[in-house]
Amino acid sequence: MADGIKDKVAIIGMGCTKFGERWEMGSEDLMVEAFQEAIQDAGIEKKDIQAAWFGSCFDDVNVGKAATPLSLALKLPFLPVTRVENFCATGSEALRGAAYAVASGAYDICLALGVEKLKDTGYGGLPEMSSAMGTKNRLIFPGITAPGGFAMMATRYFAKYGISPEEGKKILAKVSIKSHKNGVKNPKAHLRREITEEQVLKAPMIAWPLGLFDCCGVSDGAAAAIVCRADMAKSFRPDPVRIKAMQIAISSGEEMMYTDWDGTYVETATRCAARAYKESGIKNPREEISMMEVHDCFSITELVTYEDLQISPRGKAGDDVRDGFFDLDGKIPCQPDGGLKCFGHPIGATGLRMMYEVYKQLQGKAGERQIKDPKMGLTHNMGGFPAMNLISVSIAGL
């Protein structure tokens, strides 16, 4: 009987580049920067790594297909390397692959690394995606963009809970303001300045009702993790971080094609979170989770995710937002590093960047944004659109 991944694998080293418009750095440079930090942090050498998982999403405009870009950039000595891609959960998938390989007993030490160089696409926002959706969807999908896809959830959320767009936008503004406040404290963040409610509300409309500050940035970045068997982790460092759960959930199509889903929550996230809590043994997430890095590609995504993760009751996330529940000094700080809002979303790197913050917070090494005595951190990615998507939820603890 399978018993999940809990406590079988530990993270012993992590690296994360500064995220931003890294015009002077190519993907290869970013990979090396993240990797060098990770192995130095783990106190290992390249030769100690037995296998690697490599995450990148927009292969056509990023590093190209296959796993060779990682192996070539890092000069990995003919190692088994696997490239993974799962939209916005790509970085988390790389970590999941490496962790599962260790848990299977196939390897002792593995590398997970994700990179994306969005600033080489030429787009504000993610690149045009209809060619990445398959030959048939290209003919029938609306001309949808990421903000538009998520804006439709805000429209529905406001309609269901009787929130006027003006009131709704104010709640969402608080989500972004909080993350920007945290991002100021993080030297690796892309956008490091505080924003005001007035700025948010007056910003240009991107996809109604979402304005510019409801959307995350567009950045370059890479992040990496070294994982090993949990029972050998302390031989590398006194404070390894143990993986408690790694779950993925993908839409079955019923949200988009069947009429039961009400569009105000994410079905996959709800199911994925329940599975992750079960795997990790968490009974009451609102009490047991110390901090979260959730996929705040848009402010509405973060708001709804509070509910999908069972932290806030359905329709009540706004109350927690107003109460400062998710602020850095709140009960469950969310996006202590600044989130996608301040880091941007280099897709292949994002999931690993989130885990980097959890890892540093659990080790008490988060500097001026350090949370008091965290025990359990959660990361959440969401790829696709609320009506058709994929979710990853990972939990780590000391």
Add this chain to the structure above:
Amino acid sequence: MVGITSYGAYIPRYRIDRGRIYKAMGWLNPATYMPGEKAVANFDEDSVSMGVAAGIDCLTGMNRNEIDALFFATTTSPYKERQSAGIIATAFDLRPDIRTADFTDSVKTGTTALLSAYDAVKAGSAKNVIVCAADCRVGKAGSSQEEIFGDGAASIMIGDSGVIASLEGSYSVSYDFVDHWRADGEIFDHQWEDRFIRDIGYSSFIIEAISGLAKKCKLDVKDIAKVAYPCLYAGDHGSIGKKLGLAPAQVQDPMLNNVGYTGTANPLMLLVGALEDAKAGDNIVVVSFGNGSDALLFKVTDEIERVKGNRRGIKKHLAAKRELTSYEKMISFRNLIPVEKGIRGEMIPPTALSELWRSRRQVLGLCGSKCKVCGTPQYPVQKICVKPDCGAVDQMEDYLFADKRGHLFTYTGDMLAFSINPPAIYGIVDFEGGGRYWFDMTDVDQESVKVDMPVEMSFRKKYIDAKSGIHGYFWKAIPVIG
């Protein structure tokens, strides 16, 4: 008895005040001034999409499976080679064992298609033929064509049972009269001088055709309820009637002031307009103009009551209008000025034509599937039922969504997505009777779109891949007309 068994029409929702065009371009040639407004196809409309819209109106309450042929008339086909009638037949989800043909290269061919449909039914080679005619002609900035040309479509079903107006006779004249012309690859018409067109062509051929028809059918013009013929020149349109001895009430309003001159579709649109007001026993004469003229005499039957009021036709489409307040938007819709499209507008992903072939009924016909086990309609076609507690495998039957209404589950107005008419509005539609999918929306603005608003589906141009010469069509959600 062979004749009309159904009719339909389409006028695009956008109308522009001609004063607005004149204000923008009248400085070039002050003589182009014209009163009234004209219909302007939205950026995602063309002759094919408007032909589909008129045809759907015509198909109301009719059995699509009994149609044996589809003829499409236009001078503005999107393709030089790929039959428009074939695209339209797929949009109607007609049987494949039918005859399809495009009638083109002259604005006269709307009536020619009608006559060919009559001949086919009369000869017994088809029971029912649907004719669609549409045009979306453009004039150069500052030209009189720019002022006069309007966009629109009509559709007439010809059959031998349930005839609402029998074809009693016709008279055609054909001349290589070169009043205007457009060579292969050209966008705009060239035109010889107006006096020549007016005196030698327009005022002469229409009279010749009607007189020929009256003589052939032994018809006294006083016994005609309505004569419908295009209006190229307002003054001469009236003179033609006078010369034929027609009272003003006998002349069908040519809709020059509210729609414009709609080319190939024009005589058929006027015929639909006449039928909307017709009563049993009325004689209606419809006449085309262009490289000659066709004149057709119809006699209205009691069956007209079956159709009257059950179509959007001319009247309801005329009423469903939105003012286009920008001349620049009008010419941008037709791609007549280079517009900054940004990288999102420029990057056109390739079209897999083998995929389009495989999925043609789903894409062009908006045909989905319905689970025979649980009855859930679903789009696109699924092999495994999407209903969570069903999941039946290979138990699907065809299910048409194109004719279903729905309500808007949610929506957004997207400024990031490229649209020539931003914001790009799209949303998720829950269909009456079941089924949900997401669609672009059109003919709607951000201010008027609301959650739960009733919508219907409209066949539109989804994209143009100019590099590959591909016009992609699909269905969009629109506010219910009327």
